[in-house]
Every structure is written in C-alpha cells, then in structure tokens.
Amino acid sequence: xxxxxxxxxxxxxxxxxxxxxxxxxxxxxxxxxxxxxxxxxxxxxxxxxxxxxxxxxxxxxxxxxxxxxxxxxxxxxxxxxxxxxxxxxxxxxxxxxxxxxxxxxxxxxxxxxxxxxxxxxxxxxxxxxxxxxxxxxxxxxxxxxxxxxxxxxxxxxxxxxxxxxxxxxxxxxxxxxxxxxxxxxxxxxxxxxxxxxxxxxxxxxxxxxxxxxxxxxxxxxxxxxxxxxxxxxxxxxxxxxxxxxxxxxxxxxxxxxxxxxxxxxxxxxxxxxxxxxxxxxxxxxxxxxxxxxxxxxxxxxxxxxxxxxxxxxxxxxxxxxxxxxxxxxxxxxxxxxxxxxxxxxxxxxxxxxxxxxxxxxxxxxxxxxxxxxxxxxxxxxxxxxxxxxxxxxxxxxxxxxxxxxxxxxxxxxxxxxxxxxxxxxxxxxxxxxxxxxxxxxxxxxxxxxxxxxxxxxxxxxxxxxxxxxxxxxxxxxxxxxxxx
Amino acid sequence: xxxxxxxxxxxxxxxxxxxxxxxxxxxxxxxxxxxxxxxxxxxxxxxxxxxxxxxxxxxxxxxxxxxxxxxxxxxxxxxxxxxxxxxxxxxxxxxxxxxxxxxxxxxxxxxxxxxxxxxxxxxxxxxxxxxxxxxxxxxxxxxxxxxxxxxxxxxxxxxxxxxxxxxxxxxxxxxxxxxxxxxxxxxxxxxxxxxxxxxxxxxxxxxxxxxxxxxxxxxxxxxxx
Numbered sequence: 001x002x003x004x005x006x007x008x009x010x011x012x013x014x015x016x017x018x019x020x021x022x023x024x025x026x027x028x029x030x031x032x033x034x035x036x037x038x039x040x041x042x043x044x045x046x047x048x049x050x051x052x053x054x055x056x057x058x059x060x061x062x063x064x065x066x067x068x069x070x071x072x073x074x075x076x077x078x079x080x081x082x083x084x085x086x087x088x089x090x091x092x093x094x095x096x097x098x099x100x101x102x103x104x105x106x107x108x109x110x111x112x113x114x115x116x117x118x119x120x121x122x123x124x125x126x127x128x129x130x131x132x133x134x135x136x137x138x139x140x141x142x143x144x145x146x147x148x149x150x151x152x153x154x155x156x157x158x159x160x161x162x163x164x165x166x167x168x169x170x171x172x173x174x175x176x177x178x179x180x181x182x183x184x185x186x187x188x189x190x191x192x193x194x195x196x197x198x199x200x201x202x203x204x205x206x207x208x209x210x211x212x213x214x215x216x217x218x219x220x221x222x223x224x225x226x227x228x229x230x231x232x233x234x235x236x237x238x239x240x241x242x243x244x245x246x247x248x249x250x251x252x253x254x255x256x257x258x259x260x261x262x263x264x265x266x267x268x269x270x271x272x273x274x275x276x277x278x279x280x281x282x283x284x285x286x287x288x289x290x291x292x293x294x295x296x297x298x299x300x301x302x303x304x305x306x307x308x309x310x311x312x313x314x315x316x317x318x319x320x321x322x323x324x325x326x327x328x329x330x331x332x333x334x335x336x337x338x339x340x341x342x343x344x345x346x347x348x349x350x351x352x353x354x355x356x357x358x359x360x361x362x363x364x365x366x367x368x369x370x371x372x373x374x375x376x377x378x379x380x381x382x383x384x385x386x387x388x389x390x391x392x393x394x395x396x397x398x399x400x401x402x403x404x405x406x407x408x409x410x411x412x413x414x415x416x417x418x419x420x421x422x423x424x425x426x427x428x429x430x431x432x433x434x435x436x437x438x439x440x441x442x443x444x445x446x447x448x449x450x451x452x453x454x455x456x457x458x459x460x461x462x463x464x465x466x467x468x469x470x471x472x473x474x475x476x477x478x479x480x481x482x483x484x
Numbered sequence: 485x486x487x488x489x490x491x492x493x494x495x496x497x498x499x500x501x502x503x504x505x506x507x508x509x510x511x512x513x514x515x516x517x518x519x520x521x522x523x524x525x526x527x528x529x530x531x532x533x534x535x536x537x538x539x540x541x542x543x544x545x546x547x548x549x550x551x552x553x554x555x556x557x558x559x560x561x562x563x564x565x566x567x568x569x570x571x572x573x574x575x576x577x578x579x580x581x582x583x584x585x586x587x588x589x590x591x592x593x594x595x596x597x598x599x600x601x602x603x604x605x606x607x608x609x610x611x612x613x614x615x616x617x618x619x620x621x622x623x624x625x626x627x628x629x630x631x632x633x634x635x636x637x638x639x640x641x642x643x644x645x646x647x648x649x650x651x652x653x654x655x656x657x658x659x660x661x662x663x664x665x666x667x668x669x670x671x672x673x674x675x676x677x678x679x680x681x682x683x684x685x686x687x688x689x690x691x692x693x694x695x696x697x698x699x700x701x702x703x704x705x706x707x708x709x
Contacts, residue, residue, distance in 0.1 A: 274639075
C-alpha cells in the first residue's frame, strides 16, 4: 500500500464517480455535482444513479461496474443502508479512494461505530482508503478539483491547506473569507475518521510543496502517538494553526488523585500543542487570518509594537488589546521622538507611542506619514507597526463632492505608502480600520488593491502575538528584549 | 518495581506515602528523609537518625489525604514532643499502624508535580502551584511523556505563577535544572510502569532553592482479574 498515492485520489483524481448523483435540489448528490462543475476539472466525472440515464447533461450509470474507464475516487452521497453495497462495488471496481458523505454512523450510535469500522476494514482489505463517513467532501483548487458542497467561485486559491474534523462551519469561513482575501487552496474534511485521519493529511500536506501553512479544526485526536510524531515533524517546516473544539466539556474521569481530577482534555491539549509547536487559536475566526499573516508577512522578532493612529483613543484601546495579548507598546526613545518632530509632527501631537497622526493636523500630507513610519521602523526600537483609525465612513457615488474624492485619493496614497514599508523595511506593518470594505470607500478600494485592512482590534493583537510565538521558535531568530 | 508488584498482589490500588516516595527516590527524585516507626523504640531510632525538627504522619495506604484526618503533627522539636505526637496518632488510627517520621522541610514555595494517563496520549506530566491552593487556582500545565529538558523548562514558564520560581522576596531562585530532572523522571515512571495510573506529588517544597518531595501518592491501575 502506497498511502501517498491513495491520498492523491482525494485531491487530484483523474476520474471521479458520484454515487447518488442527482439533479434533485437540496440533495448531497446534486451539491457534489455542482462543486465538480464549478471548476475547470479536466478529469472524468461519472454520475452513478440507478434511476436515471442523464444527470446534469452527463451520461449516468446504474452501477459503478457499468463504467468502462478507471475510477480513482468514488464519492458516496447515498442513504446509510446502501453504503455497504456501494463500497463492495467500489472494491470490485478497484477505486483508490472512497469519500463517504453519508452521516448516521459512528457519530450517532455504538452500532453505527461498529458498522463504519467494518466498512473501513472492507475497503482496506482491498487496498482502498476511506474518508469519512459524515463528511462534506474535499477540494483542491490547484488541480481544479472540487467534490464538496461549496462552489469554487466562493473559494480563494491560497497556499494554505485545511484539514478539518468538521466541515460545515469551515465552509462559512472560507466563503466569507473570499471578499477579505482569505482562503484555503486545499481542503479535507475527515469526519468520523473510520480510516483516514487528520494525521494522514497532516503528513501529506507537510510533504506538499504547494502548501505553505496548514489550518485545522480538531475535536478529538484518535491516533495520539502517531499524531504527535507527525505534527512535530510538520510544524518544524511550516506553521500549523489549530482550533481545538469541545474545550469546555472537560472529560476528567473519576480520579483518585488531584492530578487525575485536574487533567481535563483542554489542559492536556494546550500543553501538547505547545510541546509539538502547533499554534493554538482561541477562536475559529482567527485560523485563516493567522495562517495568512504567518506566510505573507516578514518575521516578527520580538513583542514591541509601534502604533500610528488617526485618533488618540484608537491608540489607547489598541495598546490595551496588544498588551493584554502579551505584546508591548514601548515608549519611543527621546532621540527617536526628536526625529519624528523633525519629520513634521507639531509640538502638541504625541510622539511617545502611540503616535497620533490625527492630532498633527497633517491629514493632507503625503510625505509626513511615510517619513514617520520609516523613522519608526528603522529605529531598531520596535518589531512591528500598526496603523489604525484610517478611513472615512460612506461609499462614494456619482455625485460625491470633489473635496471628498481628493481626500480619498490622498488617504489611499498614504496608506499604500505605509503598507509598502513592510516590504522596504522587512518588519510587519498592519493596517487597521474600524470600517469594513462595505462601509468606507477608502477601505473598499484598498482591499481591492490587495491591501489587508483589519477591522477588529483583538484580531490585530492576536495575529501579532501568534507571529511572535511562531518566530520565537525558529532557529536563528534574534529575540529583541522588550526592555531594550 | 517490587513495591508496586507487592501492592498489586495485595489487591491495593494505592501506595502509602512511604512506598510512593520510595518509587520516586528510585528514579532519583529528591524526597524527604524519613523512616517508618511501628513502636516507641522505632520512633527513637528514627529521631536519632533524622534529627529535629520533624513531622510525624500516620501512614497507611488507605489514607490519601491526611490533613483532613488530623493525622499530621508538625514542628516536633524534641523526643518528648515526638512521643506525645506518636501516641496521639496511634490513638486515632489504632495500634498496628505505622507512623512516618519525616524531616521537616522549611520553605515558603509549594509546587505540585503529577502524572496522569491520557487515553490518547499516554502518560502526561503535570506541573503547577501546589499546596492547599492547587485545586482552587488550578494554575497548572501539562506535557506528554517523554519530556525533554526544553519541555520541562517551558511547562514551568506556562503557569501564571511562574515568577515564583525566580529569586523573589528574598528567596533564592529555584533550581530549574533539578525541577526539570524531576519532571522528566515523572514521565519516565509513567512510561516504564504501566500499572501506575496517577501520581500526585504535593507539595514539592522549595527549600534553599532546592525542590524536595514532601508528600506523594501513587495510584495503581486496578487489576483486571
């Protein structure tokens, strides 16, 4: 058995059969067909449906064995009682992989659990790997393969791979992420894991050169020591960000000692993730933003953050958020503050950090914000810069006054310039605004240009904190003392 | 290990404090100097051997948590006090009991170190703030065995109260090398002894910067006969 080539079947099959393919709206058999058609998939699609000859314009077959050519992957979207027969059929057809969408197995009952184990055994004895049951599918936007319920136009191809034990909430995140430039280019939903587990795909994506980071939604690890071994290896080469679900349902079994009583699942997983170098996200929503930041931005070598704001209280609240996340907002040295004054900050405006640009009254200057940002980032006193408080409310229309348009252009140029400092200086620069891209023309335009604008202070703080944690463990990092 | 085998044969599910500390000691974990005394002669031998001040504890594999029972007498400074304390304990527990005569370790900082067996990940080592606040604060961290030194050092930093290990309030910094060694060895005990289910070492007192296990409880897996 060559595990790698069989896992390929779930991400890059040359041929796929959808057992239970149908045009009936609302059926999984039609969702999967929709997914397959939504990309430029070059392989062969074989609908299997014992009631009809055509599904969505393709010839359909009464059974898998009626198909002439090879079938690498079979996706089963059929009732539970038909699954066993379908798997036997897959064995006769010698497929490489089977995705069992069908639910109602191990997650519902002991009997269901035994059933799915038997099915896995049946498949494996024929050299076939099984994904599921109880999954929503898989996709790989690099090969144009999408056998999942989410059409590809809702998905963004990125070098991030997602390996999830739950799928549905994840699709929500992927779809809503599109407009924000967030996404996963490859996706595996492992469900009940009667055969393939998250560990198998963690290993696979660890070896995949197209994948630069892996995000995971985990509820329970079923192959503990194997998971630890693989996760350790993979986390050493690319960032892994996990959300571990089911935290508060601590399963401290009846124990005779305090240690036993205190060892709830949550604490053990927290310690474990630390130990093997996995980043433990406090929320689902942070998974993609953190993964993107780790692969897109330069390293953050220490916890010191400088803030440039328009509006003093954004500086205060952002400082609170950053320091509560374990970062520091150090006061800039007198010499640096002098240089900022020379760069154009008037005496009444604070240069201590946060640096309140708004108080400087220099809204229309193009050079000054850039000069400030450059001075701060090249000073050696900070490890990252956050710019916040930008954007004015409202979208522009045909009759928007000229002054607003002019102001919009200037503001966009200012932000572009500051954003570009990340590449110029090799230090992370994050742009934040209270306004989303649907509320402010400036934010809308900047986002379309590919500049990330964060709408949430604690998200900014968490991203920076994870960057510090991740880069701290990389060999060769110089750690800047927060008291330097 | 012989101690463990013997207890299992006797159908016991826990080791006494004395036995538990012998297991720790066999793995190079520093424990209090102590001896068991069954009678006054034994008591006198022990006080002579160990010196003062002392702690006397009623020792039995049935008593997991002794303070509630009033079976501990601390700060014994003379043979007279020892005899008096000894008699009180026997009066409570009945004759035929062993009394553990133990050096009294002085130190303000109490830690807890433990071992548990996770069904997925196997033996896991616990570290945290100990003493009476353990269950109240739950300021603890875990690592899966086997531990490396790096894991031990990191898990000690993970707890909120980690600064207590530094040179604070006029006390010496705690010996992190020794603490790391203890944490690593705890993991080893779990890996090498499948019949050990859980271990509580609480408190580990930092005395003069050095950690000493002052109380210990080893819980065994029930024999599935």
